[in-house]
Structures are given as structure tokens and as C-alpha cells.
Amino acid sequence: MLVSDLGEEGLLEQISAIFADKASRLTVPIGDDAAVFDCPPGTQQVWTTDLILEGVHFQRPWLTPAELGRKSLAVNLSDLAAMGARPGCALLSMALPPDTQVEYVTDFCRGFSAMAGEVDMPVAGGDTCRADRGLMVSVTAGGTVPVGGALLRSGASEGEIIYVSGFPGSAAAGMRLIEAGRSEEFPGLRKAFIAPRPRLDVGRSLAALGVGAGIDISDGIAADLRHICRESGVGAEVRREQLPVSSELKRACALRGWLPGDLALGGGEDYELLFTAREALTDRVARLSGELGVPLTRIGRVTGAAAGVVMMDGSGAGTAMPLKGYDHFRKDG
Amino acid sequence: MLVSDLGEEGLLEQISAIFADKASRLTVPIGDDAAVFDCPPGTQQVWTTDLILEGVHFQRPWLTPAELGRKSLAVNLSDLAAMGARPGCALLSMALPPDTQVEYVTDFCRGFSAMAGEVDMPVAGGDTCRADRGLMVSVTAGGTVPVGGALLRSGASEGEIIYVSGFPGSAAAGMRLIEAGRSEEFPGLRKAFIAPRPRLDVGRSLAALGVGAGIDISDGIAADLRHICRESGVGAEVRREQLPVSSELKRACALRGWLPGDLALGGGEDYELLFTAREALTDRVARLSGELGVPLTRIGRVTGAAAGVVMMDGSGAGTAMPLKGYDHFRKDG
Numbered sequence: 019m020l021v022s023d024l025g026e027e028g029l030l031e032q033i034s035a036i037f038a039d040k041a042s043r044l045t046v047p048i049g050d051d052a053a054v055f056d057c058p059p060g061t062q063q064v065w066t067t068d069l070i071l072e073g074v075h076f077q078r079p080w081l082t083p084a085e086l087g088r089k090s091l092a093v094n095l096s097d098l099a100a101m102g103a104r105p106g107c108a109l110l111s112m113a114l115p116p117d118t119q120v121e122y123v124t125d126f127c128r129g130f131s132a133m134a135g136e137v138d139m140p141v142a143g144g145d146t147c148r149a150d151r152g153l154m155v156s157v158t159a160g161g162t163v164p165v166g167g168a169l170l171r172s173g174a175s176e177g178e179i180i181y182v183s184g185f186p187g188s189a190a191a192g193m194r195l196i197e198a199g200r201s202e203e204f205p206g207l208r209k210a211f212i213a214p215r216p217r218l219d220v221g222r223s224l225a226a227l228g229v230g231a232g233i234d235i236s237d238g239i240a241a242d243l244r245h246i247c248r249e250s251g252v253g254a255e256v257r258r259e260q261l262p263v264s265s266e267l268k269r270a271c272a273l274r275g276w277l278p279g280d281l282a283l284g285g286g287e288d289y290e291l292l293f294t295a296r297e298a299l300t301d302r303v304a305r306l307s308g309e310l311g312v313p314l315t316r317i318g319r320v321t322g323a324a325a326g327v328v329m330m331d332g333s334g335a336g337t338a339m340p341l342k343g344y345d346h347f348r349k350d351g
Numbered sequence: 352m353l354v355s356d357l358g359e360e361g362l363l364e365q366i367s368a369i370f371a372d373k374a375s376r377l378t379v380p381i382g383d384d385a386a387v388f389d390c391p392p393g394t395q396q397v398w399t400t401d402l403i404l405e406g407v408h409f410q411r412p413w414l415t416p417a418e419l420g421r422k423s424l425a426v427n428l429s430d431l432a433a434m435g436a437r438p439g440c441a442l443l444s445m446a447l448p449p450d451t452q453v454e455y456v457t458d459f460c461r462g463f464s465a466m467a468g469e470v471d472m473p474v475a476g477g478d479t480c481r482a483d484r485g486l487m488v489s490v491t492a493g494g495t496v497p498v499g500g501a502l503l504r505s506g507a508s509e510g511e512i513i514y515v516s517g518f519p520g521s522a523a524a525g526m527r528l529i530e531a532g533r534s535e536e537f538p539g540l541r542k543a544f545i546a547p548r549p550r551l552d553v554g555r556s557l558a559a560l561g562v563g564a565g566i567d568i569s570d571g572i573a574a575d576l577r578h579i580c581r582e583s584g585v586g587a588e589v590r591r592e593q594l595p596v597s598s599e600l601k602r603a604c605a606l607r608g609w610l611p612g613d614l615a616l617g618g619g620e621d622y623e624l625l626f627t628a629r630e631a632l633t634d635r636v637a638r639l640s641g642e643l644g645v646p647l648t649r650i651g652r653v654t655g656a657a658a659g660v661v662m663m664d665g666s667g668a669g670t671a672m673p674l675k676g677y678d679h680f681r682k683d684g
Contacts, residue, residue, distance in 0.1 A: 026678045045395060046501055049582065051433035051567055052399035052494075054501045057390030062378060066385035067442045067491055069478045074446075100384035109400045111489055113407075116680055145402045148679045156444055156478075156489035158400055161385075168379060168387045234384055249382065345359045346481045347449055 021123060022116035029123065029146065036127045040140035044107065053142030055107055061162035063106070066097035072152040074346070080196050081212050083122045086155075087129030088213060093236065094159035095137060095216035096289040100234040102169035102225025103161035105218065107142040108134060111156040113149035137218060167225055169293070174231035174250035178294040180318040181303060183217055185210070185264040186239055187278050190285025195270060206266045214289040219310050221291060227302055230294035230320070238286040239317075240339045244327055246294065253325035256283075256318035256339070259332045283329070284340060294320050354456060355449035362456065362479065369460045373473035377440065386475030388440055394495035396439070399430035405485040407679070413529050414545050416455045419488075420462030421546060426569065427492035428470060428549035429622040433567040435502035435558025436494035438551065440475040441467060444489040446482035470551060500558055502626070507564035507583035511627040513651040514636060516550050518543070518597040519572055520611050523618025528603060539599045547622040552643050554624060560635055563627035563653070571619040572650075573672045577660050579627065586658035589616075589651035589672070592665045616662070617673060627653050 021029055034048050041047035046054035057063060070090050072078060081089070091108060098105055110130060114123060134141055139159075192211030195201040201208040217234075224232055231250055235242045239256070247254050263271075263278040271278045282288075295303055307314040321328075327339040354362055367381050374380035379387035390396060403423050405411060414422070424441060431438055443463060447456060467474055472492075525544030528534040534541040550567075557565055564583055568575045572589070580587050596604075596611040604611045615621075628636055640647040654661075660672040 021680045025681045029680065045499075046434075046503060050501075050504050051430040051565075052397045052436065054395050054397050054434065054496065056498075057394070057396050059392075061390070062387050063390050063396065063493070064385045064387050065440075065442060065475060065491075065493065067444055067476060067478055067489070069444045069446055069480050069487075069489065071446055071480060071482065071487075073483050074481050097384040101379075101387065103385065107398075109398060109491060111400055111402045113402055113404055113487065114680070142398060143400065145400055146679065147402050147404060148407050149404065150406050151484055154402075154404075154446065154487055156400070156402065158398075158442060158491040160396070160398065160493075163387065165389075166378075168383075170379060171383050232384075346479065347354045347362065347447070348358045 019120045020116065021114050021118045021120055024120050026146065029120065032124055033127050036124060036131050037141040043140045044142055048143050053107065055142065058162060060165055062165050063160060064098060064101050064103040064163055064168060065158065065160045066094055067156065067158040068094050070155040083125035084129030085212050087126035088133040090155050090157050091130050091133040092214050092216050093289060094157045095218060096214065096234045096236065098159055098161040099216045099218045099221035100169065100232050100291055101163060102167065102221045102232065103163045104222060105137045105139040106160040106162055107140045109142055109158040110144040112146050113154040114146065115149050115151060115153065118153065163225065169221060169225040169232035171231055171233050171246050171249040174246050174252050174294040174320050176252055176320050176322050178230045178296050178320040179300065179316050180254060180256065180294050180320060181314050181316050182239065182290055182292050183220055183312050183314055184288065184290040185262050185267055186235055186288045186290050187281030187285050188264065188267050189214060189287040190281040191267055191270050191276065193287065204266055204270050206264065207270055211287060216289060217291045217312065220312055223306050223310065224293055227299060229299060230296065232291055232293040235288050235290050235292050236286060238284045239292060240283040242292055244339065247327050251323050253321040253323050254318060254327045255321050255330055257330045260315065260317045262313055262315040352453045353449065354447050354451050354453055357453050359479065362453065365457055366460050369457060369464050370474040376473045377475055381476050386440065388475065391495060393498055395498050396493060397431060397434050397436040397496055397501060398491065398493045399427055400489065400491040401427050403488040416458035417462030418545050420459035421466040423488050423490050424463050424466040425547050425549050426622060427490045428551060429567045429569065431492055431494040432549045432551045432554035433502065433565050433624055434496060435500065435554045435565065436496045437555060438470045438472040439493040439495055440473045442475055442491040443477040445479050446487040447479065448482050448484060448486065451486065496558065502554060502558040502565035504564055504566050504579050504582040507579050507585050507627040507653050509585055509653055509655050511563045511629050511653040512633065512649050513587060513589065513627050513653060514647050514649050515572065515623055515625050516553055516645050516647055517621065517623040518595050518600055519568055519621045519623050520614030520618050521597065521600050522547060522620040523614040524600055524603050524609065526620065537599055537603050539597065540603055544620060549622060550624045550645065553645055556639050556643065557626055560632060562632060563629065565624055565626040568621050568623050568625050569619055571617045572625060573616040575625055577672065580660050584656050586654040586656050587651060587660045588654050588663055590663045593648065593650045595646055595648040
């Protein structure tokens with residue numbers, strides 16, 4: 019059945035039913051003019067929002083509707099993770115072409131709901147309307163941090179170590195393999211692109227540890243490290259040979275002639291965390307990595323602002339980090 | 352200059368500058384992974400979100416970019432008003448065709464910022480990306496109510512009086528006059544559609560007064576009263592001759608052969624408040640109307656659920672209220 023046959027009210031009923039399971043955690047759930055919920059004492063609100071458009075951020079054949087639903091929330095949760103926040107609740111808006119199958123929408127919502135369930139987050143509301151062409155999703159996610167406890171881009175200091183979680187570049191490799199029809203041979207890389215795991219535990223633990231600055235590397239290490247440097251008024255030196263490369267990423271790069279470092283620096287969509295921490299926290303960071311089962315790899319050091327953002331190769335020669343991440347508007351973007 | 356020439360980073364800089372004036376009220380404003388702000392003690396969070404799409408909700412020639420920016424926030428503020436909430440902060444996402452003029456975007460943001468300024472609301476973040484076709488805007492607005500003090504759709508009781516603010520039908524008349532190229536003769540109706548005033552003061556005062564149920568009539572009185580009846584488990588009887596009609600609306604209806612009651616019941620986009628209050632509050636509601644300078648007109652009464660939602664004409668004959676408001680997906684919607 020198409021959404022144009024079912025109509026708006028019928029569609030909303032089906033969507034609300036999917037999101038009903040955690041509604042009791044809200045004072046006022048979906049169904050009123052707005053959602054109402056508590057702000058736990060001693061906390062501040064943390065809010066972020068992302069657009070996800072067909073043809074811009076994804077192509078339908080790339081991922082199932084449930085995978086798309088899951089990822090739509092995951093990319094927002096990654097922003098909460100980068101702030102060290104605990105998930106609160108989410109709002110989901112969808113603009114749908116009238117010839118969209120109802121099942122596509124409900125499967126999307128089930129994937130969204132599954133991701134929300136993994137982090138115990140109610141879906142508090144949203145909006146639906148007709149789109150002339152292409153599916154458009156807008157997700158807003160709210161969470162909380164202890165008062166004054168958010169992990170910021172502006173917290174880096176000269177001399178701190180730069181770390182990254184996971185294996186950056188994996189998502190970019192996964193996307194290219196999907197485009198090339200070769201992703202089945204590399205399930206880990208496909209998963210890195212299709213079903214990124216927001217690093218909520220890592221972010222919360224880092225914020226509690228009192229590390230310097232943190233950001234999620236949705237735009238690639240080069241662009242996102244530059245954000246930290248600008249906001250903190252520092253420079254940075256990254257060592258190319260220290261960038262962590264998984265065996266699967268190494269294998270894919272060898273097969274396709276890619277440089278893993280290029281994918282990590284410029285690829286984007288990894289939703290891993292980049293952070294800085296003073297030398298004295300080295301053991302604590304290593305222990306955290308073990309406890310959470312997430313690689314946290316040191317890849318460089320925070321320098322003075324005058325030194326800029328530099329990439330060092332194995333021979334010790336430094337080059338300026340590429341200036342740009344992905345640009346949505348430029349013709350060559 | 353086009354957004355594709357300026358690029359994403361340059362555009363974000365210009366947008367951030369426009370929204371910088373109230374940023375100091377946020378702990379972390381635009382520029383980090385997420386915004387951080389306080390939840391005042393003794394309050395709950397109230398959040399709502401709306402999509403506004405070119406070709407679906409508006410046509411560009413209908414309104415200036417600043418008017419569109421203003422309205423994009425106003426429709427969300429109306430949802431906060433309907434909950435009796437005080438505005439907190441807003442998030443703004445825009446998907447832009449690459450050939451959009453930068454000035455269109457900055458004018459849009461100035462209009463959005465002006466509306467935010469009127470209600471002392473900081474803009475806390477958002478997202479931008481490329482759209483293949485047509486401008487898409489997603490706005491999320493948060494506010495606060497005293498704990499347990501939200502005005503709900505579910506609060507109506509049998510015997511209460513039904514009121515409406517302003518002159519419903521004005522926005523629908525304004526839109527039709529704009530489409531017909533006749534809006535200049537009816538500036539009040541044009542304004543009702545282009546620049547609706549969210550009834551924040553009315554909503555907060557009504558919640559404090561302890562009225563029954565409240566909703567904003569974005570979908571027209573028929574559809575939105577039905578929401579109240581369903582959520583409250585009641586029926587309703589509306590008297591057609593009591594629907595308030597401004598002299599300008601009367602004049603436009605006479606000229607174009609419209610029935611003002613039909614516009615009020617089915618037109619939508621009014622962003623006025625519909626609410627119910629027990630008889631004992633009659634004087635308080637009348638005083639409030641005078642204090643705020645907003646007409647609050649009694650249009651009917653809450654009945655038992657079995658009676659349904661009925662429209663009474665002047666002769667005392669009742670007919671069932673039309674079932675449907677605007678449906679985004681139905682072909683005949």
C-alpha cells in the first residue's frame with residue numbers, strides 16, 4: 019500500500035504504535051502539540067539535529083529502510099556522544115513522496131526505534147508531509163550532561179595527545195565498496211558505513227575523565243581536527259603511520275588502490291570520536307579502551323596555533339593537512 | 352552570489368553571525384557538536400518540530416525570504432503556545448538547491464532571527480545541506496512549562512465552554528487571495544497567512560488559569576477540535592453563528608463567494624488557539640482577552656463522547672463536523 023492510499027492519519031497511527039514502547043518515560047508523548055519530559059536535577063540539556071536526504075546522503079539501493087532508520091538516529095547520537103551526553107529523547111520528521119510504500123516507512127521507523135531502544139531513548143514526536151521528490155529525514159536528538167560537564171571542541175591545550183576511536187576510513191571504504199558492488203566481501207566496512215555505532219559510552223567516559231577536547235569525525239579527521247584547533251586556538255601534528263588501520267580496511271585498500279590514510283583524513287561518515295587528553299591520562303585512556311572494547315589510538319599531538327595543522331609522514335617530513343572536508347554546496351564538493 | 356559559489360563553511364559563518372546576538376544565553380552555542388543550555392529549576396522541557404517545504408507548504412513568490420524565515424519559526428512557537436510553554440531555544444535545518452542566492456538564505460535567517468528576538472529565544476544550532484530541488488526547512492523548538500503545568504489536548508470535560516482566539520479562517524482567506532493576486536486589498540488577511548503571531552502569552556495565561564484542554568488550530572477547527580475530543584474522550588457542539596468573523600474576512604468572503612465558517616472549520620494555518628474552560632472561568636477568560644488585546648470568543652460547548660462532534664446552524668439543526676482536515680498524502684488532500 020502507498021502512503022497516498024493510507025493517508026496521513028492512518029500513517030501516523032502506525033508510526034505512533036511503533037514508537038509507543040518507551041512513551042511512558044515522557045510526561046506527554048507523541049499525540050499532543052509538543053512533547054513534555056523532565057530534565058533530571060543537576061543536568062543541562064544537549065541538543066543536535068541532522069538532515070538526511072535521498073540523493074544527497076544516501077541512495078535507496080544502498081541500505082534497507084530499517085538500516086536507514088537506524089543510521090538516521092545513529093548520526094545524531096554520535097553528536098551527543100561527542101558532547102559526553104546521555105541520550106534523552108528524539109524527534110523524527112519525514113517528507114515522503116506520495117508513492118512511497120507504507121511498509122518502507124514502517125520498516126524505517128522500526129530501524130529507528132531499534133536504535134533508540136539500544137540506548138533507551140523514547141521518540142517524543144515529529145512531523146510528516148509530502149515531498150515532491152526524494153525522501154527527506156530530519157532528526158533532532160536531545161540528551162543531558164552534568165552541569166558544566168560537556169565535552170567541547172574548545173577544550174584542547176598544547177602538549178595534549180590526540181586520540182581517535184575505532185578505525186577511521188572504514189565508512190568511506192564501505193560506501194565506495196557499496197557503490198562498486200563489492201561490499202559483500204567486506205562486511206565490517208559495509209557495517210561501518212551502514213550501521214555506525216555511536217560512541218556514547220566512550221564520550222561519557224571521556225567527559226568524566228576530564229579529557230581536553232572532543233568531536234565526532236563525521237567529516238573526516240582533517241576537517242574535524244581543524245574544528246578543534248580553531249575552537250581551541252591550537253595547532254596539531256598527526257602522524258600518518260599512527261592512524262589505526264583494521265586488517266579488513268588494509269585488504270580493501272590493497273585491492274582497490276586506496277591509501278587508508280586518505281580515507282581516514284578526508285573520507286568522513288565514520289562517527290568515531292577524536293579527542294585530546296593530557297599525557298597524565300595515558301593509562302586511564304588505555305584502561306578505558308580495554309573496558310569498553312573500543313580501540314583508542316594515539317595519532318598525534320596538540321601544538322601551538324602558529325604551527326598549524328600538520329600531517330607528518332614516516333620520514334618526519336610535515337605537510338599542511340588538506341584544508342577542506344566535504345562541502346555540500348560547492349560544485350566540486 | 353550562489354550558495355554553490357560561497358560553499359558550506361562560508362555560508363555557515365554568515366548564518367552563525369546572524370544568530371550570534373542571543374548566543375550568550377546558551378552554555379554552548381552554535382559551533383560545537385551540539386548545543387548545551389540550562390533547564391530552569393522547577394520546569395519541564397517541551398519540544399516540537401515542523402517541516403516546511405517549497406511546493407508543499409509555500410511557493411516562493413508568495414512571501415519574501417524574511418517572511419518565510421519568520422513564519423518557519425512562528426508555526427513551531429504556536430505549538431509551544433498551545434502547550435502553555437515559555438520559549439527556550441530553536442534549531443534550524445535547511446536543505447538548499449545549489450543555485451539558491453546567498454542573500455535569500457541570509458534574509459531568511461534574518462526573518463527567523465527577528466521572530467526569535469520577539470520572544471527572546473536563542474537559535475542553538477542546525478544543519479545545512481544541498482537539496483536536489485526545492486527549499487526544505489526543518490525547525491525544532493524547545494521551551495519550558497512549570498512541572499505538571501502543560502496545557503494538554505486531553506484536558507477537556509463535558510460541560511466546558513469551547514473558545515477560540517482571533518479570527519479563524521483569516522489565514523486560509525489570505526492564502527487564497529495571494530493565489531488569486533488579490534491580497535493587497537486585504538492586508539490583514541495576507542498578514543494572517545504570511546506572518547501569524549504565535550499566541551504565546553495567551554497559551555501561558557490559559558495554562559496558569561487552569562483551563563481544560565488547548566490546541567493550536569493549524570489544521571482548521573474541525574480537525575483540531577476532533578483531536579481534543581479524541582484525546583479527552585468527549586464530544587463537542589460548535590455554533591456556526593458564533594464563529595468570530597472580522598470585517599475584513601467578511602468583506603473578502605462576500606467578494607469571493609466564500610463562507611467564513613467553512614474557512615474557519617477546514618482552512619487551517621491560522622495558528623490561533625482553541626481551548627475549553629469551565630463556566631466558572633468565564634469572567635477570567637474575558638478579562639484575559641482584554642488584557643492581552645486578543646479576541647477570545649466562545650463558539651460552543653463540550654458534550655459527552657456519544658454526541659460526537661457536531662456543528663449547529665442558526666436554526667438549531669446539528670450536522671456532524673466534516674471528518675477530515677488537510678491530508679498531506681491523499682491524492683484528493
